[in-house]
Amino acid sequence: MRQPSPVEAALGGLCPQCGAKTLFDGLVGFAPQCRACGLDYSAYNVGDGPAAFLTLIIGAVITVLALVTDAAFRPSLWVHALLWVPLTAIAVIWSLRISKAALLALEFRHKAAEGRRDDR
Numbered sequence: 001m002r003q004p005s006p007v008e009a010a011l012g013g014l015c016p017q018c019g020a021k022t023l024f025d026g027l028v029g030f031a032p033q034c035r036a037c038g039l040d041y042s043a044y045n046v047g048d049g050p051a052a053f054l055t056l057i058i059g060a061v062i063t064v065l066a067l068v069t070d071a072a073f074r075p076s077l078w079v080h081a082l083l084w085v086p087l088t089a090i091a092v093i094w095s096l097r098i099s100k101a102a103l104l105a106l107e108f109r110h111k112a113a114e115g116r117r118d119d120r
Contacts, residue, residue: 006109010102015039016109023104028096030104044107050099058091 004012004019013023020036030041066084069075075083106112 004105006102006105009105010098013097013101016105023101024097027093028100030100039108041104044104044112046100046103046107050096050103054092054095054099058088058095062088062091 002019003017004014006016008014008019009016009023013021015022015034015037017039018034018037020034022031022034022036023041025031030046032042033040062084066080069083070080
């Protein structure tokens with residue numbers, strides 16, 4: 001198999017080395033390693049950056065949509081809850097998977113690692 005681009009890896013949950021669909025083990029957690037080629041995913045440090053940015057971005061978008069919906073249609077509070085809670089959860093999980101996979105694929109492609117000094 002060929003190496004996928006970071007976009008392909010992010011959208012498909014593909015291993016950045018072999019292209020197998022083995023990146024995730026669950027909704028947003030990475031598998032320990034690729035079951036096809038053995039690439040160790042724990043060597044890459046994606047961190048909580050995607051979660052922080054997505055919380056702010058998706059929260060702002062959902063808030064605007066809820067306010068516009070309320071101004072236009074005046075639905076009951078239970079309609080808001082029924083509409084925005086699942087939509088927010090789906091948007092966060094979907095975008096978190098994509099952003100975490102993209103960061104891991106970019107780290108793999110650019111051989112990112114902890115900072116090192118050359119004089120040692």
